[in-house]
Amino acid sequence: LQLVAGYMGFSGILGHEFVGIAESGPLTDQRVVGEINCICNDCDMCSRGLGNHCSNRSVIGILNHDGAFADYLIVPEQNLHAVPDEMSDDLATLVEPIAAALQILEQVDLSSDTRVIVVGDGRLGNLCAQVLKNAKCNVTVVGRHEAKLRTFAALNVTTCHLDDAPTDRAADVVVDCSGSSTGLATALSFVRPRGTVVMKTTVAAEHEIALAPIVIDEITLVGSRCGPFDKAIAAITNNEFQLDGFISGRYPLERYREAFKHATLRDALKIILEIS
């Protein structure tokens, strides 16, 4: 939805969370998911092992590379991961966002007494909350949507409406999954001095924000994007995620307009487009 709103200035075929059948390469005829960064293996970033930040990359469905809302999709062989037989297609489409949620663990030190607030009760907020809960953190989700917040009860995650959010600035770590340009300011209102804000939200708009509090309170902000597919596949296979009810709708590709409209609804989590 952000891409349609103008984020990245992308014009091309959308779709970067997908499962399909490989038609060539070592995984031919197997179900596969694919990492979205298509890299040069040659630049300074690639040489450092930071291929996701390749200077010459294209990004499937986001930057100079057509995405998965199509009959066929070209993915570099090195990006592909086989999907275990026991994993459903629905779950396989969640490998990419679950990897992104797991990226938090690669970047921030967390322990069982870490007080974490997740800002945002949507799809990414849900997955991040589950990752953090699995990491034994003390997690609270703050959101605006009663119906979405109720879905967290099954996860044993504490929730709170934004209007009733704590004002004691006691969170060690806040993860902004709001998908809103106001999310960072909200996150900063929750984090304690010397705490960490993980920025997961990418929006097209510029933010107007008072940055002096970041300096005064010595806050650390950590941008966080794509994560480890192998760990995501393992975690899903180990049933570490509670994903019942996560698929809010299912449409054939031809009915993409309806699908997009559904995705904008308050209660929508993941919408699946199917290509037969």
Next chain:
Amino acid sequence: LQLVAGYMGFSGILGHEFVGIAESGPLTDQRVVGEINCICNDCDMCSRGLGNHCSNRSVIGILNHDGAFADYLIVPEQNLHAVPDEMSDDLATLVEPIAAALQILEQVDLSSDTRVIVVGDGRLGNLCAQVLKNAKCNVTVVGRHEAKLRTFAALNVTTCHLDDAPTDRAADVVVDCSGSSTGLATALSFVRPRGTVVMKTTVAAEHEIALAPIVIDEITLVGSRCGPFDKAIAAITNNEFQLDGFISGRYPLERYREAFKHATLRDALKIILEIS
């Protein structure tokens, strides 16, 4: 100057970088410098050893506590540090900003091959560049003022005018000492993906900034404020700083208007107010 411009909404006596004679307490009759955060020793932050972030603090010359541009100044005993006899009064006034510069080393991992850009050729930029040079980093200072940039030659620090700054985004760490609301955007234009921006600039204004690149490039932003006085006193005593020419002007307190005007000049570094 930022406080006069409205930063922190402070109204009271300014002055938070000072040396004086203690009139009571264990350091009576000794020359002393003082940490600026006056803390409660009781709150959650104080209990964690993060007294500089005390929830109930006043800050000398900045927040609910009159500062040093006066005949007398009240400083909690625990804030005082004796000044070694061999340290001049001029150098003693630099303990506070040098401590703030040294704070970078407390927060960011640096090594001899770390490429660092310091944005800002003023007072704090100068001190931060020296701290980073002493830590064996590969340091470049980017600024707007030819005269100020020339002062870095004596430090063996590479300099570059902002208009000629590198566009290859190769810096591992960028320190924003610009004192400008545009400094963060400049810093972000220099830092490599997965690099770190240290925010040293506190300005009254709000910033309008595109934050998506922080997420996409997984940049870490670290707010950095007050630092260790003991280390600053030791480093100055060990002659680790080249501070010749650092004092740009000297005025009796009565001539504070001239002193402030001088401080706004392009070439001004530190201005001393003297109280006899």
